[in-house]
Amino acid sequence: MADTKREIERKYESDDSGLPDLTGVAGVAEVLDKGTAELDATYYDTSDLRLASASITLRRRTGGSDAGWHLKLPVGPGVRDEIQVPLSDTVPDELAGLVRARVREGQLVPVVRLRSARDVRDLVDAEGKQLAEVGVDTVRAERLFGGDGTAQWTEIEVELADGGDIRVLDKVEKRLRKSGVRPSKSSSKLARALAETKGGQPRPEAEPAEPVTAGDHVLAYVRAQRDAVVDLDPAVRQDTEESVHDMRVATRRLRSTFKSFGKVLDREVTDPIGDELKWLAGELGVGRDQEVLAERLNTVLDELAPTLVHGPVRDRLAAWSKAEYGGARSRLLGVLDSPRYLALLDTLDAVVADPPVLEAAAKNPEKVLAKAVRKDFAKVAALIEEGMEQPSGADRDLGLHEARKKAKRTRYAAEAAGPALGGPAKALVKSMKSLQSLLGDHQDSVMVRTTLGELAAVAHAAGENTFTYGLLYGREERRAERVEEAAPEAWATAKDGMDV
Structure with a gap:
């Protein structure tokens, strides 16, 4: 049975200094250390990366609290709908159907493996209600198809809690920017992995020129x-x-x-x-x-x-x-x-x-x-x-x-x-x-x-x-x-x- 949720998150570049102190963010009463999770995700796409070119990600992930198959469909900048189904050895028919208009007669194959160590923090208000989850991810990427090579980086990911106020993300971003942290240049981990491993990333359809004729x-x-x-x-x-x-x-x-x-x-x-x-x-x-x-x-x-x-x-x-x-x-x-x-x-x-x-x-x-x-x-x-x-x-x-x-x-x-x-x-x-x-x-x-x-x-x-x-x-x-x-x-x- 699939479970769908609206994911609203922002990604930031990080360095060895890790996560800045967020206790000064307005409305945040406490930053709770939730420990470190080891995540292992394999991303699937066609040989010509049709899903990635449409900013769609399909992965099989183990570790963490939401192990399973995840399909993420873009809704807007920083907003995606995530459809989750339980773990299985092959791409679930339900998720394959949702990308069929993109894949068509093509085949879905493993293209990238990402192994991440996620240091998790919960931002909560004075009543103990979760406002957002902040993760510092140390990522190791390995190209599996269409190229080769590896890449490694660290990033900060801030995800709004279910039903949360989007202004929380604005306040966190203001604090991060004051600490010298800047938004990530990549829209997703997969996009960065494709860009930083041999084989490159999908070639987007050329933007048409201003209509003349x-x-x-x-x-x-x-x-x-x-x-x-x-x-x-x-x-x-x-x-x-x-x-x-x-x-x-x-x-x-x-x-x-x-x-x-x-x-x-x-x-x-x-x-x-x-x-x-x-x-x-x-x-x-x-x-x-x-x-x-x-x-x-x-x-x-x-x-x-x-x-x-x-x-x-x-x-x-x-x-x-x-x-x-x-x-x-x-x-x-x-x-x-x-x-x-x-x-x-x-x-x-x-x-x-x-x-x-x-x-x-x-x-x-x-x-x-x-x-x-x-x-x-x-x-x-x-x-x-x-x-x-x-x-x-x-x-x-x-x-x-x-x-x-x-x-x-x-x-x-x-x-x-x-x-x-x-x-x-x-x-x-x-x-x-x-x-x-x-x-x-x-x-x-x-x-x-x-x-x-x-x-x-x-x-x-x-x-x-x-x-x-x-x-x-x-x-x-x-x-x-x-x-x-x-x-x-x-x-x-x-x-x-x-x-x-």
Whole structure:
């Protein structure tokens, strides 16, 4: 069973003088000597150090109070999420899965061994509560793969206690700096070991230059969304809140960008990639759409007076939600482990590394990007008008749903063009987001009514009272009508503000 914790720490260079006196740090009442721990850690990575290049560490460590396998995923400067599982001889499947989007078809091999003598101190307040742990580590590094050689150094590591106040680290750092101690130049022990042993460290992907051409701007957006998909993969596997939604949005942004900027990137190359992105978004949506429906159904049910809830409606809704979620979750994990998904990630990497640019990619971004955005905006206009001309019912529902999708595409195109077009693009993003949200309420109502009909049919077959389902269905119809009444004015506002 995995255990996850948020690790907030800072590292400092050290010399033979060891740890300065920290009893003068504000709020620290006592520095407790916790003894010395002997730690032995072997770090795993691919032969080309894909994990290290993403500031991810995977290790098997013995000694100390937390022996086991540790996977550390970066969250921000000095902040990482650490996932721990018990000791075993081989890389645990659970941790291997969390780095699969990076490793893909590669193999994880031992690359560095670190043996450390850690002199541990606890900083506690007047009530004996731990504020932070300070360790002075004497480290011996040995390269196991991709090079050879050894290195040795001493460092100070200050880790915030669980639930602690980040200001404690600031106060400790102030004291350390006054004593001449400086922050470490390396982000982790592994990074330093790789840098100081023969074989070197991972070569980071070159930072792109400031966008100049139309192609530069489009590719910057594509690169950001590619990175988002890969970065979110572990969070999706861990079922972190909003992670599925965020990855789905990234896939949609990529697909929309390929369509919107077909004059910049060759659609003969990107259309097949778009088909795979559509597949992935659909798989991500199986669980996400069900989750949204469940939230909406529970919300509208909570709005009813108890006297209007007839029969075991809540129990049936809970059972439906649990059954649907469990199946969707298992299916999604299978998708993320599939060769098809990993091949898609490889393809996205190839597009970023060797983009299929067309002639317009080298042209002035203001002209090329604005033209593409205006073209998408015109499609939204046509679909809104066409949808509202349909009689109330399935045809109008479908028309407004298509308009919503095109509004979303226009929003993403404006986002990509934002750095080049400035304020007008930002204003369009805002108006399209509002229109998209409004039409999204309409589509949610359509889906909720469909689900209510299905639940009512099952309840009726079981001999249950279906009054509440019908009542909720009627309320959702009215909700959709209100959106339809507001849509023309929302569209008129967006059209009047169009200045791209």
